[in-house]
Amino acid sequence: MYLNHSVVTFNCTMSYKRKNRLPLDSYFQGILNGDKVILSQAITLSESTLSEDQELATALIDKLLPHTGNSIRVGITGVPGVGKSSFIEALGKQLTSQGKKLAILAIDPSSQKSKGSILGDKTRMEQLSTDSLAYIRPSATHDTLGGVANKTREAMLLCEAAGYEVIFIETVGVGQSEVAVKGMVDFFLLLMLAGAGDELQGIKKGIMEMADGIAITKADGDNIKYSKIAKAEYTNALHLFPPSYSGWYPEVHLCSSVTKDGIENVWNMILKQNKFLKENDFFNANREEQNLQWMNEIIIDQLKNRFYSNDDIKSKLQLIEKDIRERKISPKNAAMVLLQSYLKN
Numbered sequence: 380m381y382l383n384h385s386v387v388t389f390n391c392t393m394s395y396k397r398k399n400r401l402p403l404d405s406y407f408q409g410i411l412n413g414d415k416v417i418l419s420q421a422i423t424l425s426e427s428t429l430s431e432d433q434e435l436a437t438a439l440i441d442k443l444l445p446h447t448g449n450s451i452r453v454g455i456t457g458v459p460g461v462g463k464s465s466f467i468e469a470l471g472k473q474l475t476s477q478g479k480k481l482a483i484l485a486i487d488p489s490s491q492k493s494k495g496s497i498l499g500d501k502t503r504m505e506q507l508s509t510d511s512l513a514y515i516r517p518s519a520t521h522d523t524l525g526g527v528a529n530k531t532r533e534a535m536l537l538c539e540a541a542g543y544e545v546i547f548i549e550t551v552g553v554g555q556s557e558v559a560v561k562g563m564v565d566f567f568l569l570l571m572l573a574g575a576g577d578e579l580q581g582i583k584k585g586i587m588e589m590a591d592g593i594a595i596t597k598a599d600g601d602n603i604k605y606s607k608i609a610k611a612e613y614t615n616a617l618h619l620f621p622p623s624y625s626g627w628y629p630e631v632h633l634c635s636s637v638t639k640d641g642i643e644n645v646w647n648m649i650l651k652q653n654k655f656l657k658e659n660d661f662f663n664a665n666r667e668e669q670n671l672q673w674m675n676e677i678i679i680d681q682l683k684n685r686f687y688s689n690d691d692i693k694s695k696l697q698l699i700e701k702d703i704r705e706r707k708i709s710p711k712n713a714a715m716v717l718l719q720s721y722l723k724n
C-alpha cells in the first residue's frame with residue numbers, strides 16, 4: 380500500500396464526528412451491503428474539497444478496489460433533446476426488470492457553474508428514480524471538467540463496489556466532455572436524430588469517430604422512414620473512419636423510447652462488443668490504459684494547481700505577461716523562466 384491508511388483513519392476519526400462523517404469501515408461495509416444512503420454519502424465525501432475528506436475517500440476507494448470493475452460501463456451522449464434521458468429510462472427499465480442493478484451518473488459541463496440538468500432528469504426518468512434496482516446521481520460540480528471527470532470516475536468505482544452491474548454515464552454532446560467520458564467507459568454510445576442534419580445536431584466528426592455504436596432515436600410514427608435513411612447514411616459515414624484499435628466495427632441501430640422498438644437491439648450491440656473485447660483481450664488492456672490515463676490527469680491537474688497558486692509565480696506571471704504583450708520576450712522563453720523559477724523554489 381502506498382498510502383498509510385492507519386494514519387488516515389486516525390485523522391478521520393478526529394474529524395468525522397464534527398462533520399458528520401462516518402468511520403472508514405462504516406462506509407466500507409455499507410457500500411458492500413449495497414446501502415444506497417451510504418453510497419450517496421460516500422460519493423459526497425469523494426466530492427468534498429476538504430483535505431481530510433479527500434484522505435478518507437481515497438482510503439475508502441483503495442479498500443474497495445478489489446470489489447470494483449465488475450460492471451459494463453457505458454457512456455451515452457447526444458445533443459440536448461435527442462432523447463438521452465428517455466432512452467436511459469426505457470433501456471434501464473428493461474435491465475432492472477431482468478433483475479440487473481443499474482447506476483446512472485452524469486458529466487454535465489454546465490454543472491461546473493450551476494447544478495447540473497440531470498437533477499431535472501430525475502423527473503424525466505420517473506420510473507427509474509423510484510426503482511429499487513436503479514441508482515441515479517447528478518453530475519459532480521467542480522471548477523474544471525477534469526475535476527468533474529475525476530469525481531465521476533470515483534463515483535463509478537463506488538457504485539461498482541455497491542454491486543451495480545451496469546453503469547450509464549450520460550453527457551451532453553456539445554464539446555470536450557465526450558472525450559472525458561470516452562476515457563472511462565467500455566462502450567461509447569452516440570444518440571442521433573434522423574433528418575436533423577449533422578450541422579444542426581452539432582455533432583463533430585471527432586465525436587462520431589469515438590463512437591462504438593450509434594442509436595438513431597425517436598424512430599417511431601412518421602419518423603421511421605427518415606430514420607431508416609439516416610441509418611444507411613451513418614453506416615456509410617462510419618465506414619470512412621479507420622477501424623478502432625480493438626477491431627470492433629461500430630453498428631447503427633434504430634430505436635424508440637416511446638414504442639420501445641429497437642431498445643433491446645442497442646443493448647445487444649453493447650453486449651456483443653463487450654464479448655468481442657473480452658475475447659480479443661482488449662477489454663482489460665483498455666481499462667488498464669484508462670487507469671494510467673486517470674493517474675496522469677491527476678498528476679497534471681495537481682501540478683498545474685500548485686504552479687498557478689504559488690505566490691511567487693503569481694507575482695512574476697503578471698510582469699511577464701506584460702512583457703509578452705509588448706513582445707519583449709517570447710512565450711516560450713517566458714514559460715521557461717517561470718518554470719525554472721518554480722522549480723528552484
Ligand SMILES: Nc1nc2c(ncn2[C@@H]2O[C@H](COP(=O)(O)OP(=O)(O)OP(=O)(O)O)[C@@H](O)[C@H]2O)c(=O)[nH]1
Pocket residue numbers: 457458459460461462463464465466496500503551596597598599634635636637638
Ligand atoms: N416520439 C418520440 N419522442 C421522444 C423519444 N424519446 C424522447 N422523446 C421526446 O424528446 C424530448 C427530449 O427527450 P429527453 O429524453 O429529455 O432528451 P435528452 O437528450 O435527455 O435532453 P437533455 O437532457 O435536455 O439533453 C422529450 O419531449 C421526449 O418526450 C422517442 O423515442 N420518440
Ligand SMILES: [Mg+2]
Pocket residue numbers: 463464465500
Ligand atoms: Mg436528459
